Amino acid sequence: MTRYDLALIGFGGVNRALAELINSKGAELAEELGFSLRIVAITDLRLGSLVQPDGIDLPTVLALGPGDGDFSRHPGGSWEPRNQWVIQNSTADIVAEATFTNPNDGEPAVSHVRWALEAGKHVCTTNKGPVALRGHELKELAAANGVSFEFEGSVISGTPIIRLAQRMFAGLALEGVEGILNGTCNYILGRMESGLGLEEAVKEAQDLGYAEADPTADIEGFDVQLKVVILANELLGAKLTRADVPREGISALTAADIAHAAANGQRWKLIGSAKRRDDGSIYARVAPVALPNDHPLAGISGPTNAVAFETDLLGQVTVSGPGAGRTETAYALLSDIIAIHEGTPGRTSGSANRIEAARV
Known part of the structure; x- marks a missing residue:
């Protein structure tokens, strides 16, 4: 053997x-x-x-x-x-x-x-x-x-999204990918929906081991930015660097923003995305987005991660799983x-x- x-x-x-x-x-x-x-x-x-x-x-x-x-x-x-x-x-x-x-x-x-x-x-x-x-x-x-x-x-x-896309999507054209790529931020946003302020939610995430002592890489989107570069380059054939991916974290979101989204049937999520333009070039970004409640990523709660793949023949395929541990x-x-x-x-x-x- x-x-x-x-x-x-x-x-x-x-x-x-x-x-x-x-x-x-x-x-x-x-x-x-x-x-x-x-x-x-x-x-x-x-x-x-x-x-x-x-x-x-x-x-x-x-x-x-x-x-x-x-x-x-x-x-x-x-x-x-x-x-x-x-x-x-x-x-x-x-x-x-x-x-x-x-x-x-x-x-x-x-x-x-x-x-x-x-x-x-x-x-x-x-x-x-x-x-x-x-x-x-x-x-x-x-x-x-x-x-x-x-x-x-x-x-x-441990959720094998790279290998899944490379091996299981053979024969499909992958046009884009977007996802909840940081479980810490997703947990924090969920707790803010429950009425906690940002600082309280971050402290709770730290106490639970979801967030580091310095949560900057998570809440300011640096962690997701690196992951978007990887997904764009590996799955869409791009050659992006960090400088090519505009980044905005969740630190500017307020209780009013959370409440306004809820009143309009939406939920805030920190989304990392990369999409192919009509000319073949790849556009990528990291930003908080108020998703409608029927969006497949809107229902992802807690420290869970999820990725939605845009394909030509199957439409949108969403995979979720643990993003840490x-x-x-x-x-x-x-x-x-x-x-x-x-x-x-x-x-x-x-x-x-x-x-x-x-x-x-």
Whole structure:
């Protein structure tokens, strides 16, 4: 059976959830999917780095709490998060990149992805930065090195809208896409409909873990802007940058705006959209929109995300699902790994001197 060795870059909620999934369901997944997964390297800002070519003992690592020190006390461990060394020199076949998103230049995630691709390793990432800001360049680099660059979780977590559109809409002309791409904003707007002010709704979202301590990226539309760039470029064949996508968040919406929309059978939603003009060019934007109650996106409530695709033969097709959550996003990484496997038939794990060991 084929085996893939993984290096996890970042060991916060998402990659930790992926490790938990492999630890608890690894045998079941191997039987179902036809390949097995083994984690051989982990890096983390708090814990440092851990490299064990024969496989990391996951129960031990997953049991580490905030006060239990770093990886330096473990064989193959260091207090330093040696990201570049681990990516370039570990025996991993696949690098799972799940660090924070830098909306300005995509670093350090862009470098993480580049190092891996240059080293001939597949990459799966949940990070919007590398895809939105350097996607074309990184895909070309992946192709040049004969490896895969997968990023399903970069838009709405575990809901596979990119792969759905690319694989299931074959034979259809996709003319546009619009969606609720930020669950935090959607939750906040719903609470404002219930009578809370913006600041109260943001505080509640923070208390529930939906919003960061600094909610600017969410409520001012920066997060959605990156996701729109990804959707436009990946699904509509555009070559947009952030500068091409006008952005307006929800911070200017007032209680009066909310009430006025309700009185007219409408609901405010922060909408990211990209549409093909008659001349073939792509127009995209991020802005709050008062949608009529019969619009398919108007009924999407709470932290849920949804995307409506405009097609030539089916008309509008709407898909909704979780837009956040550590387990849901970890599933996106797993779906990327499955796509990598499907794109590399017969591939065995690791270097040539470990091929036989990968067979069971």
